[in-house]
Amino acid sequence: MGEGEQIARAARKQAIRRKAQRRHMHFYERCAHWSFSRLGEVEPIRWHRERWILAGTALLLTALSGFFLPAWASAMRPAPEPAAHTLLPLTLPKASLNAAPARGMEDWRVVQVQPGQTLSDIFQSQGLSLADLQRVMDAAGAAKGAFHNIRPHQEFDFLLGSDGSLKGIRFDKDEANRAVVRFDGDKSTLTVQSRAMETREHVAHGTITSSLYAAAAKAGMSQGMVGKLADLFKYDIDFVQDLRDGDSFTVIYDDVYRDGSYYAEGDIVAAEFVNQGHRFTAYRFRKADGHYGWFSEDGRPIQKSFLRIPVDFTRISSRFSTARMHPILGRMRAHKGVDYAAPSGTPIHAAGDGVIKFKGWMRGYGNFVVIQHSKTISTAYGHMSRFAAERVGQHVSQGQVIGFVGMTGLATGPHLHYEFRVNGVQRDPQTVTLPKPQPLPAAQLARFESQVVRPQLARLKTMDANIKLAQLGSATRNDD
Known part of the structure; x- marks a missing residue:
């Protein structure tokens, strides 16, 4: 190679080097202090970003080696020898083939x-x-x-x-x-x-502010026991029409427990109901025949000779009247009974013990039943959708189903037309004075008064006194 070519080649290399330096001038300026030369004076270390990166990488590698080396060493360690156990023979009792399993298991x-x-x-x-x-x-x-x-x-x-x-x-x-x-x-x-059976006695008191069920629930009574309370006094109180705010009741009743746990509702032992200022009482008493009954303080059965209302109804749609505009005929006409509106198919009950005198179709009344209770008293039931199975001449008991609500005959809607007749003349069922049942015989009446009325009446009076005292104390605190 000639000397001229060598000079030209060296010039090209120098030109390329200068071009690279110009292109990467920022790198050379930033890294000009890096040097591995031992010559000259050594400058003190300055911790630039590059040195921090290198130091962090070194620390990370050191930490990882400290984590993996012990695990690797444990993995290479030989498995330990199993510990030796000594087996001792034990004599066990022989199981009976006829042994019954434990009841608890x-x-x-x-x-x-x-x-x-x-x-x-x-x-x-x-x-x-x-x-x-x-x-x-x-x-x-x-x-x-x-x-x-x-x-x-x-x-x-x-x-x-x-x-x-x-x-x-x-x-x-x-x-x-x-x-x-x-x-x-x-x-x-x-x-x-x-099984161990026991009864536990409870005492409840309530004052009507909105409904009987609300007052009884506030007093801690179940719905079933409220139903029993209403059933006791249904002969004297119409719980749909007659209740007023301020009416009150006091009840002594039992709950039944079996094996220490609640089992069922018991019976009412004694009860007092004050309705519109009138006081009614009921006491449970075991009669001479061994059966229990409920009696008022004078020893007369709570169950009257007649039901005041023989059907569960929603409202009274028409009252007893000597002159009423008939809804279908469109003229004034006497309405000699009470109409109780109720859904079709609602059971109708016999108001008292008696014999079926008439059963069939009666003009205006539709399907109609008449029951003769005594020589002077009878009851009549109209507009039935259908009859029960009883026949004319058959005896029926108070509360027995004799038919079902309907709207046969002259009727604009399903209801029961109910009449109470004395010597064949219709009387207002809501106001007629019903005959009182006969009291207990003299010997039973004396036992009833001494064993039931006196002790239970004393408890009811004590309960009333405590309630009035509590109300007085509450009123005094409110005044203060």
Whole structure:
């Protein structure tokens, strides 16, 4: 290669170097202090961003090596020798082949009867057949009466084997006894267990401000017990029309407990109801025949000879009147009864004991029934949609269903037309004086007064006094 070419080549390299330096001038300016030369004076270290990056990377590598090295060392360590155990022979008692399982360890399935369910439905829900049901019925003996009329919320307990076969069943023979049927192959055993029953007494007081149910709920009474209270006084008080704000009641009643747990509502022991200033009382008393009844303070039965109203109604659509504009005929006409509006099909009850004198179609009244209660008193029921099964001449008891609400005959809507007749003349059912029932015989009346009325009346008076005292104290505090 000639000397001229070498000079030209060196010039091109120099030109390329200058061009690169101009293009990357910012890099050279920033990194001009980097040097590995030991010559010259060493300047003190300045911590620029590059040095911070290098230092952080070094620290990260050091930390990671400290984490992985112990784990690697543990993984390379040989497995430890298993600890030696000494086995000692123990003598165990021999198990009896006939030993029964502990009662507490048995897995009884509790089934509660739902509305509309039958016994066959319940057995099939447990994977059992009708043949199993028949085996239970045959084994239950005298206790099988509990299967004839099952009711919602009644309980049956099933004990099933590992293969799903029936090993036992428990059920209530009656309120105070539980029957247990067990199966062992083709053999069955029946045992009856008595259950601890007790009654617990409660006292409640309420004042009407909006409704009887609201006042009773505030006093801690259940709806069922409120129904029993209203049923006691229904002969004297119309709980739809007669209640007023300020009316009050005081009730002593029982609840029934079984095996220490609440079981059912009991009965009212004594009650007092003040309606529009009139005081009514009821006391429970066991009569000479062994049956319980409720009586007023003078020993007369609470159950009167006649129901004041023989149907559950929504409103009075027409009252007793000597002159009323007839809604269909369009002219003035006497209305010698009371019309109780109610939905079609609502049951109509006999107002008292008596004999059916007439049953059939009566012009204007539609389907019509007349009951003769005594030589002088009869009651009549009109506009029925249909009759019950009783025939003319048949005896009926107070409260027995004799027909159902309708709108047959001259009627603009479903209702009961009810008449109360004395010697064949219609009287206003709402105001007529009903005959009083006969009081208890003298001997029973004396026992009733000494054993029931005096002690319970004293309790009711004490309750009233305490309530008035509490109200007085509350009023005094409010005044302060």
